[in-house]
Amino acid sequence: MYASLTIQLINSIFFGLKISTSVTLISALTALVLVAIIFSICQHPKDYKKEGPVITLANAPPIDYSMVAIKLAKNILPGPPGPQKNWDFSSMIEATDRLDTSGYLTVLNRLSRPEGNESIDSGFCVKGTKGANTIYFYYVLNASLFADTLTIFQGNRNIVWPMVKPELKFPFHYGDTLIKLCQKLDQSIHADTVIYDAYGDIKTPFGNYKDVIRLHYIDGKGEPNYEWWTSRPFFALMCYTPSGGTRFYIPVEKRK
Numbered sequence: 001m002y003a004s005l006t007i008q009l010i011n012s013i014f015f016g017l018k019i020s021t022s023v024t025l026i027s028a029l030t031a032l033v034l035v036a037i038i039f040s041i042c043q044h045p046k047d048y049k050k051e052g053p054v055i056t057l058a059n060a061p062p063i064d065y066s067m068v069a070i071k072l073a074k075n076i077l078p079g080p081p082g083p084q085k086n087w088d089f090s091s092m093i094e095a096t097d098r099l100d101t102s103g104y105l106t107v108l109n110r111l112s113r114p115e116g117n118e119s120i121d122s123g124f125c126v127k128g129t130k131g132a133n134t135i136y137f138y139y140v141l142n143a144s145l146f147a148d149t150l151t152i153f154q155g156n157r158n159i160v161w162p163m164v165k166p167e168l169k170f171p172f173h174y175g176d177t178l179i180k181l182c183q184k185l186d187q188s189i190h191a192d193t194v195i196y197d198a199y200g201d202i203k204t205p206f207g208n209y210k211d212v213i214r215l216h217y218i219d220g221k222g223e224p225n226y227e228w229w230t231s232r233p234f235f236a237l238m239c240y241t242p243s244g245g246t247r248f249y250i251p252v253e254k255r256k
Helices: 002-014 022-043 045-049
Strands: 066-072 082-088 099-107 124-130 133-141 145-153 157-169 177-183 189-204 207-218 224-231 234-241 245-251
Touching: 189 234
Parallel strands: 082 189
Antiparallel strands: 066 099, 066 245, 099 124, 124 133, 133 145, 145 157, 157 177, 177 189, 189 207, 207 224, 224 234, 234 245
16 A cells, blocks of 8 residues: 555656756655655554653663562552653652551572472562561563562462463563463463553652653453553552552662
């Protein structure tokens, strides 16, 4: 279709015009250049459609990247989807609010294997600590996928997910959708829909961030869940569900 449109335009330029002066010739050449640009855009529409930060394997958090998790039992208005958003949640914490520091998360060696579960295909590990309690989250991390595969509670209770639970796909563009199809421990199949529905800058009570993406999760029960992720490196920055309130994951250097 695009090729036939281009041919029609070229025919109108060279055969529908009487080129008798240098001015007319220049106009014809200018029109031909415009045709070439239009043809290039039409041949590669995806290059012009995609906007916003693109999440890839290269954006993975570095080793020793640490965050503090803070929970706030308060609802927010996530706002509509769209590009170039300016979210301002900087004043959502009031003096009477109770903040629950849920612990710390630290990225460990991506090539580590969980002891006793060396066969698990894991290339990424996050250690969570709160007081004397420790939990390890193991993920599959490769050029096309970031997914849960194993959770270990204090070294004595393991959850090996029967089916890996995708968190992100690579590359992940604004407007893309991911179906998180996973199998629960009771063998039931559970599906969530993840939509990269917005991007922009965000202000939180703990700092401001640019090039943030928002993921809109729709679980099998229909409850919405919103997560704002930093894009470089990619990691959850802020999460919200109507039933669970708001949770922040603030890089440790921002707390100093």
